[in-house]
Amino acid sequence: MAVAALVSVAATGCPDDGGTGLAGAVNPAAPSTTTEPANRPPSIVVEDILGQVGDRLDGRLSVSDADGRVTQITWRRPPPGFSEPGGASASFSWVPPVAGTWAAQVTVTDDEGATATAAVTFVARHRHRPNMLVALGDSVAAGFGLDLADVLLGDPCWRAPAAAYPALAMDRLAAEGSAPSGARVVLAACAGSSTSDLWERPTLRPPGAPEDLGEPVWSQLDWAVRLNPGYVTLTVGANDVGVVDLSFLDGGALDRAEVQRRLDAVAGGVGYLLDELVDRTDARIVLTDYYNPTATNPTGLPGCGGACFVELAASIHEALNDTLAQAAAHHRPRVQLVEASSLFEGHEAGDALGPDWLRAPVETVLGVQVRAYCSADDPPGSWISSFDCIHPTDDGMAAIAEAVADAFAASQP
Numbered sequence: 001m002a003v004a005a006l007v008s009v010a011a012t013g014c015p016d017d018g019g020t021g022l023a024g025a026v027n028p029a030a031p032s033t034t035t036e037p038a039n040r041p042p043s044i045v046v047e048d049i050l051g052q053v054g055d056r057l058d059g060r061l062s063v064s065d066a067d068g069r070v071t072q073i074t075w076r077r078p079p080p081g082f083s084e085p086g087g088a089s090a091s092f093s094w095v096p097p098v099a100g101t102w103a104a105q106v107t108v109t110d111d112e113g114a115t116a117t118a119a120v121t122f123v124a125r126h127r128h129r130p131n132m133l134v135a136l137g138d139s140v141a142a143g144f145g146l147d148l149a150d151v152l153l154g155d156p157c158w159r160a161p162a163a164a165y166p167a168l169a170m171d172r173l174a175a176e177g178s179a180p181s182g183a184r185v186v187l188a189a190c191a192g193s194s195t196s197d198l199w200e201r202p203t204l205r206p207p208g209a210p211e212d213l214g215e216p217v218w219s220q221l222d223w224a225v226r227l228n229p230g231y232v233t234l235t236v237g238a239n240d241v242g243v244v245d246l247s248f249l250d251g252g253a254l255d256r257a258e259v260q261r262r263l264d265a266v267a268g269g270v271g272y273l274l275d276e277l278v279d280r281t282d283a284r285i286v287l288t289d290y291y292n293p294t295a296t297n298p299t300g301l302p303g304c305g306g307a308c309f310v311e312l313a314a315s316i317h318e319a320l321n322d323t324l325a326q327a328a329a330h331h332r333p334r335v336q337l338v339e340a341s342s343l344f345e346g347h348e349a350g351d352a353l354g355p356d357w358l359r360a361p362v363e364t365v366l367g368v369q370v371r372a373y374c375s376a377d378d379p380p381g382s383w384i385s386s387f388d389c390i391h392p393t394d395d396g397m398a399a400i401a402e403a404v405a406d407a408f409a410a411s412q413p
Contacts, residue, residue, distance in 0.1 A: 096124030135166035137235035141189035157190035168401030195269025295375030
């Protein structure tokens with residue numbers, strides 16, 4: 001009973017232990033406390049911000065703080081043409097000077113110093129033209145040798161607007177109802193183009209381009225970005241590797257280090273082009289690879305003719321096409337790869353321009369080496385262009401066009 005009384009006293013906080021020595025064994029009750037709720041950070045609700053080049057967009061972030069107020073909004077890496085008043089204002093304005101896609105970041109701070117950060121994607125485009133196809137690339141895309149009028153009139157790009165595969169593909173899409181009405185093709189491709197030419201070199205005004213648009217300094221890529229079409233085709237890389245000039249050969253020995261250097265240039269160049277097209281246009285994109293135009297028994301080069309040249313050409317074309325396939329794979333599903341190489345199995349390059357004395361001056365004018373690929377026998381039914389032995393005929397273009405149209409149709413949104 002005495003112990004119970006002492007505990008009761010101790011519980012009241014009396015220091016007297018009655019001489020028993022037990023008071024020190026009893027802990028005094030902890031004082032009562034009031035717990036304040038923890039400050040909650042502010043919230044941000046963001047969506048992609050879409051603008052049109054040259055137009056002013058006024059917007060406002062959706063920010064709030066449940067248990068206080070927002071005191072600061074800070075932007076990091078905003079796009080060009082962006083402005084905001086600073087402080088706690090959620091308002092902003094944006095006048096995009098160029099097309100592109102930018103990853104920005106915004107941080108919101110409340111009156112207790114808590115923060116919330118969100119990523120914000122800004123997308124700017126030129127006016128979209130869903131019924132238009134812009135064709136980019138080299139002589140295969142341009143339709144080299146298929147339009148005699150262009151050849152005779154001295155068009156340095158050797159374009160065949162009606163016969164090249166981009167126009168044939170768009171015709172098919174329109175006929176099947178897969179493309180919007182009023183389909184239009186802008187053939188920006190130019191014979192002899194390397195990958196870097198497509199963004200560095202001004203191109204002649206493309207056939208099919210709107211009359212009220214364009215500058216002499218625009219490159220092929222500029223035309224695609226400014227027109228912002230529904231469709232883009234791209235065939236490029238062969239001139240980088242040198243599948244025509246064959247300067248990586250020396251007496252039949254293949255300079256593999258030089259070939260790899262050129263393939264790396266293709267990978268970087270095509271990768272850059274696809275990055276730009278994906279980030280700066282709304283187009284669906286088709287990249288084509290290359291067929292191998294080598295004859296069964298080609299003329300070849302000194303030190304490497306016949307079977308030697310067949311093996312050489314196969315290795316170069318396969319390496320080029322593997323490089324293009326890898327570039328396309330990084331951008332799926334926006335970019336579809338069309339394997340043109342598979343469309344020409346069993347065909348053979350003919351000796352289209354006859355004997356060497358006739359081909360030689362043509363090669364001098366074109367600055368290319370076509371004889372190495374040509375057969376001395378001119379096999380009947382050749383699919384190779386009547387102008388040389390390394391470009392598609394009408395039938396070859398039709399085969400590529402069909403595959404390109406199928407790829408676009410399969411990628412319908």
